[in-house]
Amino acid sequence: MEVCGEEGMAGREITLKNCRYVVRDHKVIEENIDILIEGRYIVDIGRGLGGGDEIDCREAIVLPGIVNAHTHAAMWIFRGLFDRGELHEWLKNVNKAEEKLTPRIVYLASKIAMLEMLSNGITAFVDMYYFPEETLKAVKETGIRAALGPVLTDEVVEEGESEKLVKSFIEKTKGFSRIKTVVNVRSLYSVSPETIREASKLTQKYDLDIHMHVSETRREIYLCKKRTGLFPVEYLNSLGVLNKRFILAHLGWVTSWELSLIKDKNASIVHCPASDMKLATAGFFPLRESLDFGINVGLGTDGAASNNSLDMFREMKVAVLLQRNNYWRTDIGERDVFRMAIENGYRILNIKGGVIEKNNVADLVLLDVKDLNLNPLSRRNVLSNIVYSANGNNVIATFVGGEIVYHREQKEAIYHSITDTLEEIQECINEIA
């Protein structure tokens, strides 16, 4: 097994020379500037820098790595299989298909999803899926940054296995600073309150994040209200589990008073506009209000089974479009979604990154200024082009922790290297379909 990006590979110097544009964050854009990387970190930004391997970036836009803050990588296998049905109906079909999945298929599908994400400029992702050890194996091999971990169920908790599961997973991530363990809980309606409390207890004990689908559909809020008398976020708060380590995915059906709770507890939200729209969940995620409240909101594609793309450039654009169409106003723009997909994503991961500055991790994406869809190009419209016109095909190279983990020139080789895998996966798809 080839393992990529382990600790100890640090120390190598790379200079990105004469970058045409460097989008340092959602506000600052610089021109014709160098970035010096040493080991896993950015050590300098300026003119006249040099050292180590020099990469000519005169024809590149450099931006910080993009974080897909909520996905299910292995669901890559279901892309294009279930394109109809509102969420709960869709979920029934998916759950049935999932019975056919083996650990090996999860490993293979996750790995291809990661290769695809890297090719789209995604440097990190937050994952929730069965057989997380298989996904972990693929993370180690591909060099991508990830937060993933066991999915706690009532069964696991009742059998007293949850702590063992979490500890064992943490153990497997040791030596990989780019991998974080999270405790996953699928949803309020799939587990008992004891399981949610147990998940929270473990995250506190081991200093981890908890990641959960919340207020995704009207049915969910209805069931929660009927069962508990409270809306989902209120209910989580009543269980005493809402805190700064909580990652709430979706939240299309959140109420204004629940936003206040999220703010007070400093929890994070991940908005998944394309998947929510495709599954016709029909909520109204109050993005402007959440950002104005100062809540950390990231952006995610959700799984390829419901998106079906794993391209965060598209997701940024869709996030703007959904808000503008829903609310008939234009106060969400390119800066907001760039910040969400990048800076806020790194805040969710609790990693010093998402901004191109000294001492931040060297997670970077290079886009090709020669691609026609990125032109006309100037300092004035570079951010606009990234959000409204770019797509994953514009990526020349993706760096994670100072290493080039994807380069456009490898595209064909990557495809040929996975031909057998694709065949194996297709056999599984044939059984499902």
Add this chain to the structure above:
Amino acid sequence: MVIKEGFFKGLPVCVLFSGGKDSTYALHWAFLKGFDVRCLVTLKPRSEGSWMFHYPAVEVTKLQSEALGIPQIYRETLGIKNRELKDLKEALETASAKYGIKGVVTGALLSDYQRMNISLITEELSLKVYSPLWRKGQDKYMLELVEYGFKFIITSISVYGLPPNLLGRILKEEDVVYIARMARRYGFNPAFEGGEAETLVVDAPLFRKALRIVGEPIQVGEYNWRYVVKRAWLEEK
């Protein structure tokens, strides 16, 4: 080939209709979206303290229904917090049985209490819910109403900062600009989502006849005023 219901005429829906500007605007939106608006559903609270429904001049909605040429399900409710939700559910069940509706259109602007309660009820009845005005920019919305030909009067005032001379007369653009200025100064919602004032639409693009109102303002509290409708009738436009 089997043609699904609603394929040509759009989704059959009812509009939760109070006769005020928001539900009337939502009704127009539904038409513009191609929905098949089969009926209006109006609940008249018996008390002023309703959490869900518009109180003043609700009886006049019967004339608005006639002006629109859309049938109405009209029910009284006690205006007591949980009881009125039950009444709403029953009214929607009637709309579903009588008119085959599959969805509900509401004029909810900013009240999550209203929006979420309607969502919970419609989930139980397997009806879709549409709230086209939800969280829309409200200064602009008020101006658009006037610009698009919605003629409405204020029928109650419950906030400091709105003078009683606004009662009972059709609001013009300058009135809306003034209201927005007062809203900023005194910190109330410019579209009255917090119940700062209630409105009654007397004419709108889809009205076949215009509503005429005769009434008088009465003071019911230090900053509380009502416009009591004495007589209402429809006139050819």
